[in-house]
Amino acid sequence: MEAIWDGLVEAFRLIGTGDGELFSIAGRSLLVSGSATALAMLVGVPLGYLLGRARFPARTLILAAVGTGMGMPPVVAGLVIWLLLVRSGPFGGFELIYTKQAMIIAQFLIATPLVIAFTAASIQALPARLPDLLAVLGAGKLRTLWLLAREARLGLLAAVMAGFGAVVSEVGASMAVGGNLVGDTRVLTTAIVTETSRADTERAIAYGLVLLAMAFAIVAVLTVVQQRSPR
């Protein structure tokens, strides 16, 4: 119990004094997971919209595949990307393995199914007549997409939260394709694993607290946006 208490005190000291290593790792986590989530939104929202609106033969099969992807263990995503990017792999020539870019790609693979599924569900939940209404009122294609996105904002922001939440907290993929290199690819989750194995509980707790605070701050901002009713 005393160890935990000492750990918490030290953790707050590290945070309070602006420990350089702590904040550089936190910044890297934010950069990698934020980029992966942004890319997942870029690809996942249009795909989710199509799956939510269009009717084509393989649609149900694709939705089932996306659903399966939502439950993919991060370490498996990491393994797939590792096999593709490792020097002897098909994309080894790009020399991306053990870089932040490799971590972003792996986290993108984890977040995208979540974004697709949340988007498809939120688009399907809209009244079926809404696109027709906007068409007869004279809204162009882009205006229609914007207005539909605004209507589906609860689901779309839930997609961002789910995607970001999943990747900022994963450790398996980051470890596999990033390598946990000090000052380069070490992020909060891999750092927690390292410090715990070194029995440096103060740092592990500090990293854990920062990770939680970061996730909370981002989700809180998104929730405020989500719950604000449009005029």
Add this chain to the structure above:
Amino acid sequence: MEARFDRVQFAYGDQPVVDVPELRFAAGRVTALLGPNGSGKSTLLRLLAGLERPRAGRVLLGEEPATAARASVAYAFQEAVFLSGTLRANLDLALRLRGLPPPERRARLAEAATACGVAHLLDRPANRLSGGEAQRANLARTLSLRAPLTLLDEPLAGFDERGRAQMLEELPALLRRFAGTTVLVTHDRDEALRLAEDLVLLREGRVRAAGPRREVFGSPPDPETAAFLGYTLIPTDAGLAGVAPGGLRPGPGEFMLTLHVEEIVDLVTSVEVVGRAHGERIAVAFPPDFPLPAPREQVTVSAPTEMVVSFTEPAPKRLTAPPARP
């Protein structure tokens, strides 16, 4: 604005839905598309709105294809659909999408909302309006556009009985004030006769009759259409006859039948005597002061010939002039 169908065919997948060689909606008139469920009424409306493209032929609004003339159309769907936000924001969006400047938007919004009886609901969330309120709001949004062609899909659906009666009374004046050419869809004969000047009768995607309502109602082209319009079909020695709704009365007259009474149905405000004539089960309304027969008795009932249509000819033949009042 005149709207017309020129050799239009439309299908959902391989399933043909509409086949209309020629149909005109005269400028400035109110036309009701009347037909049973699945007859293609709403599809015709969607084609007019440019929401569907015909597989063959042309749907023209004035001289323009409907798909390129959406700015000329205002369309109220059967289910009132709104975006999140207040009713005011919803009505304003519709006018904004038509490119109207703010002062005109404000004026039109207030005018249509007041006329449709929803001015007091403007600051309420549109998606939380009750069924009748939402339908009135839906109408206000459509009418505020003052479009050359106004399309209304079952405008009285969603109202309770009292609201429906009230709307039925208000709607003709609202259409005169805000709408140009109007096409409305209904499956209710009385509604069509109350609201429209012209009728288009549809069955299985084909136009069975079209024209001024008195003509169409007075000369149904075939027994199925007559039955849909509420005619009582009676096989007689001279062939199949159709009696217009309300045409049969107790007592002798020009077109006479012997009714074998089976039951008396007391509808509180009136009494219906139900029985068989020429093997067909028919109901005849008896006036309150008329002596009621007992079951298994035989009574004479009749209809004036102007309310009887004969289907024995290759084309239906009205025995005399159309009825004065449908």
